[in-house]
Amino acid sequence: MDFLLPEVETVVEIKMTRPSLSxxxxxxxxxxxxxxxKQHPMCxxxxxxVYDPSxxxxxxxxxxxxxxxxxEKMNVRVMIVPR
Known part of the structure; x- marks a missing residue:
């Protein structure tokens, strides 16, 4: 978990691409x-x-x-940047 924002029950997961990450x-x-x-009580x-500069x-x-x-359990948004 990169960031937990408990006041809004939100988790932010950040990844960066690399040659070994297909x-x-x-x-x-x-x-x-x-x-x-989905199992986390605060999420x-x-x-x-996903930061994909290349x-x-x-x-x-x-x-x-x-x-x-x-x-019903969780809202998920995936964003690959830059666009």
Missing amino acids: TKLLGEQLIVDIAKY RSLFCV GRITNPRGVENDLSGDN
């Missing part, structure tokens, strides 16, 4: 993070920010759309 591996890591934070919203992530909007969403 799009597939990033997706797998985020899926694990999402599952973990109703999760923001995952454009290593193929189809960044697709990754964002696939992993972002709302359900």
